[in-house]
Amino acid sequence: MRHATQILTAAALGLIAVAIASQAQSSTLDAVKKRGDLRCGVNIGLAGFSAPDDKGEWTGLDVDFCRAVASAIFKDPTKVKFVPLSAKERFTALQSGEIDLLSRNTTWTMSRGTQQGLAFVGVTYYDGQGFLVKKSLDLKSVAQLAGASICMQTGTTNELNVADYFRTRSLTYNPVVFEKNEEAVSAFNLGRCDAYTTDASGLYAQRIKLADPSAYVVLSEIISKEPLGPAVRQGDDQWANLVQWTLFAWLNAEGLGVTQENVDEKINSGNPEIRRLLGTEGEYGLGIGLDNDWAYQIVKNVGNYGQSFERNVGKGSRLNIARDQNKLWKDGGLHYAPPIR
């Protein structure tokens, strides 16, 4: 019996190792099709990006992207199983195969893309780190926060950016770091910190949850580049291509004026670009292992990028964030998707 216990202990110790070791090398697309749903890692609760609504349905820009991928594969946006993850858990969940796709307001950085086995496929939201402070402090810049206590979430690029910002200016600050965003915001709300920092989009999302949102302001100074985008595991190029072109099709649909409402008319359009997008011309689904109407399904079920943006974080939402750098390139923004041809 004692030996049995020893072996059990050994097995327990090896659990994490096994979780990674047993990670299948086979095609992710085949596995997803066989399972019948897409497992998508999302934020536990970030208004506008991924949060359950009052009916318990997941909504948000990141959530819409999961639905777009599911639409492309299954022609059905409901075939997604959402896996809520904290900032700390997200990469391990992807590496271990628990999720197929990470769409969780995650910043694309070099180390994440090269040392952690992740492949970022593009950018769904161009963000930057900002600070939320009490209006009564009357601050103009982040540097005036020298000596202040700052609440933030662990396992984020935010933690590193703040350290860099204050270090380069030889200023000091007191970090107060929480595992979950809710606790960081609660502590800030109760006066533990003078400032709360995260990506600017998150600041707007959190501000509407505070007791008195009008007593707080978001500082106009942005201290970092935070390109947020979906990521997949390295080593499965077909899957990475599928997810990447889902994003590009989403953006291209907006550029070509194809919307959820007019997609059935546009399918008869004479414009070759639209015809290639919607699969009436060419065999573009073939290369990513899907039917040729893959992009039609995305737009039909989820709408184009601009529609999803306005619905979740823009004018149609409580966040009311201006599109600014998240406009398409031709409107003066940063989103520029390669052509489908």
Add this chain to the structure above:
Amino acid sequence: MANTRNGSPQETQSFAWLYDPRTRGILLQIALLVGVAAFFIEIGLNTAANLNAQNIATGFGFLDRTAGFDISQTLVPYKSTSTYGQVFWVGLTNTLLVAVIGIVLASVLGFVIGLARLSSNWMVARLGTVYVEIIRNVPLLLQLLAWYFTLLIVLPSPDAALELPLGIGVTNRGVYLPAPVWQPGLGAVLITALAGIAGAVAIGIWAKRKRIATGEQVPAFWYGLALIVMPALVVFLALGAPISFEYPTPGRFNLDGGIVLLPELIALLLGLTLYTAAFIAEIVRSGIEAVPRGQKEAAAALGLHPWQVQRLVVIPQAMRVIIPPLTNQYLNLTKNSSLAVAIGYPDLVSVFAGTVLNQTNQAVEVILITMGVYLAISLLTALLMNWFNARMALVER
């Protein structure tokens, strides 16, 4: 002889060792060891190969890389340009700080409440019962969050800091204590105090020998205390009090200077201490109740004072019952301190198995190190307590 029963004598001779239970036992042990080792090596190689195939960095080289983030409480020198290896030490010392202070406080409080539950005073005994039943039946994580957010609500903001005597400032950013500043000459005071401690130990030994030999009681404790305090105090005053204090002063956002006890630390200590004390109280109560009534009656019949009955007869016997389960509680407290991550206290799990893991993403290495540390702390605690238990065990004469 058993081995002559089957087969020819030659055959029996050449294979006799196979039938020897001792040899066979050893062989089985070796086979098992090889099996377990092969299992681990296979897991190790397989993990390494798969991590490599997935392009995930492996190895312990990350410990020398720059961490790049700041930590709110550091007992060892640390700044954001320090390495991940230094983050480990920061986390470890923060965990040990909470564990050691928590164990001391929980033991004291647990003993007091355990004795209170046995009190002949109806009110005191009932209060003890209510405390134990409420505290041990509410999940610790909820208690920690409740303490933390209560502290943040109750304590004043820095611009309305509560000023206590001795220059102590209380805010919801922490309790600020004056920091002692070492002045030349303080070393002499410390050396005198150390010499005093050595003298006190010598007096204790001498007093014990004398008591065993003659039965005469010597108040060794008070002599020892005087020997430690008096000479040190004389040297301290003679050198003109070679110590100064740095007092916390109001800054732009927080109080500046002094020693800060973060609200996260206070909430964590409160939660862990109160929770573990409830369990220790029950252990103490059961230990004392396990001492036969006859022992107390016999001690009273010998004319011992009720306090002497407790101190010299009841508690030493109760300790035999108390120590083994007490060790469990100490281990639990240490391991429970990893809940610190929920309320933003930078313990080992929070900064090392949290932030470092997330930045390097070397989950296997980081989790192995962290598990190894908790295992080592727990084994060390168990070892100390076993030694203490052996000392306290009933010596049969």
